[in-house]
Every structure is written in structure tokens, then in C-alpha cells.
Amino acid sequence: MAAFSFDIVMEQVRNLEAIKDILADLLVIDCHAHIGPHSRYFVPNDGIDGIIAAMDSIGVDKVGINALSALEGEVVDGNTATARAMMQYPDRIIGHCCINPNYPETVESETLRCFEQLGMRMLKFHSAWHKTPPEHAHYRPAVEYCAARRIPLLTHLTDYIGGLPGYASLAREYPQMPFIIAHATAPNAIDAIIEVCAGVENMFFDTTGYPKYNRSIERLVEGCGEDRVLFGSDIAWLNLAHEIGPILFAEISDTAKEKLLGRNFQAILEGITP
């Protein structure tokens, strides 16, 4: 099979043509997305049907997702909403199990419910909103459960520069577990991320939110390696095409683009043990 060429994709975009038929030949998985709504601003069509429609219009096969409400106070209701979407589109959705350490009495029970009853395959922390670093003891029961099964953790950090050493220590403590840092293309964080990534092979980096910054994809791939960067979009918080465009046009190899768009994340999912 001939290697996929992104030259055709870029030419389609320059000509204002759809790219879904071309990307259909490629595995594309978005590791970081949300089902709305949320308080901050209005987003149209933010339910799961609107998200799947956007994925279909671009050629995205699968999405790792959580209901935004699961990142707030009503974690149980939010995780249930995520599970409903998973049931609606079982072949397209990888559910995030969200944990809020400010309610430690729910951590263990939600971890068990999400992974053993609801079929989720990722752990998600929003340490910035929770104002609690991911290495905090209240998160620990969920981390230990997932580490034993190589289930990946996707997390925001409380502090994208000062918080990295603590997060790297947590990743070193559980070397079999994939630790994914969200929003790793943030321009003020890339240098610090590159500095810590060298020594921690089980840390991965998603592109969500900031690939629009010129050459941020190139810098992250150069600094951390093409095997450790994952495509994330933040849909429905953000626009899927706006987020994928910088990867399609990045000045990296076609092989690296294929890895970022899906192969790297697929390998992480295949590493999960029963």
C-alpha cells in the first residue's frame, strides 16, 4: 500500500474542497473532546449528534470524549451523560472517566463504575478547574486502578510550567501507564514540556487548543518525538477543522502526521490490559 500523501489534503484545503474522502483512507482519532453545553459561552450543536456530524464532515474516525459537566461538581451525572453518548455511537466513542478530587468520597466508586460498568477506556483529570495537581492523594485511587491496566490518563495541569516536575514524578512512579498532557502546544509551555519529556517515556502530549500558534506542532514533534504527540481538538468547546488544520499543514513528515492523527493514540489504546 502506497504511503499516504498530505500534499493532496493541503491542496484540497487551498481549493476550498472537502477533505473527508481523502482522510477516509487514514486512521484519525481525536483523543480530547467534550460534549456540551457549558457556562462560559454559547456553542451550537454541542450534543453528541453534532459532534459526530462534524467528525463525519472531516473524516475523523473516533473521539475520546467526556461530558463537560463531568469535569465540574456533578461528576456522577456527567459520567452518565458520557456513557449515554457511548451507547449511542459505540464504534466511534472512547469514553473518558472523569474524577473530581474535591469529592474524594466519589473517586473510588466512580472509577469502578466508569471502567467496569460503563466501558470507558480513558481517565480524565481537569486539575486546573479542580485546583488540585494530578499527583494529589485524592486522585490516587483512580491512578492506581488505571496503572494496573495501562489505561491512559489525560490531564490538564494546574500550572503548565511549575506543575510539570510533579506530574513527571507521578509518571515515573507508574511507568507502565500512559500520561497524556492536554494542551501541550501552548506557546508558553512547550519549552518546559520539551525539557521534562526526555526522561519520561510514558508521557504523551496532545495538541488540543493551541496548534494554531505558528510552528507549535513542529516544535513539539522536534522536542518530544513524533511517537509521543497526539491529535486532540476540544470539540465541541472548539472547532474540529480549526484544530486539525495545523497538523495537516505542519512541516513534519507524512509518517509523523499519520502518527499524530491516529496511530500513536491507537497504540496506547491497544496497550490497555483487561
Next chain:
Amino acid sequence: MSVQWFDACARLGLLRARPHYEPQGSLEGLLAALDRFGITEALVYSACGDETHPSVGNRLLLDATRANPRLHACVTLLPPATREFPPPAEHIPALIDQGVRAVRLTPSAHGYAFNSQFCGELLEVLQQHRMPLCINISLFADWVVLDAVAGDFPQLPIVLTSFSYGMTRNAYGVLARRKNIYPELHGYEVHDGLEDLIPLIGAERLLFGSGWPEFTPASAMTMLACARISRQEKLRIARENLVGLLGGVKR
């Protein structure tokens, strides 16, 4: 025949603090980016106009655009009270004679209030000439004042650069009410944003922009290419709407 793109928001010149991205805003870097992305023309402003003084930035900008027909100058102005530029009734026709077809105000950089009271004399002359006025709405975030200015000067085309995804609850009402506001889209990364906004205000008021050099043109171009809107609407946004605005300037 390939699509013609016209970028409504690109910057020339070096900032006082070196940013993380490359290239930094050089003329050579801009022309290379336009070539790589297939962008035919760009409306550009000067970084120096914000950080040093508009008179210095405008001189550098006009030197660059005169030498490069693909580039169109968006010169930075100031309110007339301090007489840093000639009176608007003289200055704006002189700029038009030099080929200028768009201007901008950056009240946050230059320390003045943007409203009809403080800027009315200038806005009146701009309106007489139908001169597009660019305002960075991410920096000037006062939608109440914007709403009032657009209402006070209904024939003045106001281009909202850096129109962003967090603004929907303010923007929808103002954009529906004020037909002379034209959002530029490089920061409008809203899921189904174009699909939802176009039925409300029409595609004829939306402008493609890149935000270069801080941002890659890839984001806004891919968003427009993949939007579930008609090809005719895409072509208008990619170029035709901005051509119409710049072509509408009256001497």
C-alpha cells in the same frame, strides 16, 4: 483555476519582546507564508505602529506595501485631539491618494477611549469615505461601546479582527443588529460556528484572516474549507467580501 485567498489580518514587523514563534514578522517570512498557503493577497498592519508610534509604523508599512503589490496597508490612526496626524478631513483623503483602503485603531495600545465622544470627528470622516476601520475585538472587548459606535456611524464598515470563540453571547445580538460590522475569522474557532452564524448575519459580512505570524493560516483555512456551507459562501469569505469592502472606499 485555484481559489484566490485574501488575508484580512496579518502583521508585519518585530515586537519588542521576542515571541515563541518563527518567523517573527519579517516581510520575507510573510511572503513565504503567503506562497506556501496559496494566499494571493493580504491586508497587513505594523507591529511598530502599536509599540513605537503609528507614524513610524505607518511609514515602514507603506514602504513595504508599495514594494509588494500583494500586500495592502492597514494604517494605524489616533484620535485627532492631540494633533499627532493632520486633521482627519485632510489626512484620510491623503491616505486614499496613497492607495490606503483600510485603517485601524488600537485604543488599548495608545491609551485613549474608543467611543463616539472621543473619536467622533475621525469616525465621521472615515464614514464619509466608507473607509473600513479595523478594531481588534480581543483587545477592545467593550461590546456595549462597539454596539453604540456602529449604531452612531451606520455607513462606517467596522472590521472586527481577532473575533474569538468566547464572544458568542455578546456577538450574536450586536452582529444581528449592526449590519456594518464585519467579523474576521482566524480566532472564531467555534464548533459549527460558521454554519450557525451565516443564517443569522449572512456570509457576505465574514472575512478570512490568518493572524500571521502569531498563528498559522492552516487553522482558519481548514475551518473554512471544511465548513458545511455553500461553495459560493466559502469563496465570498475567502476573498470577495474583503475585495468589496476595500473597493467601496470613496474619494
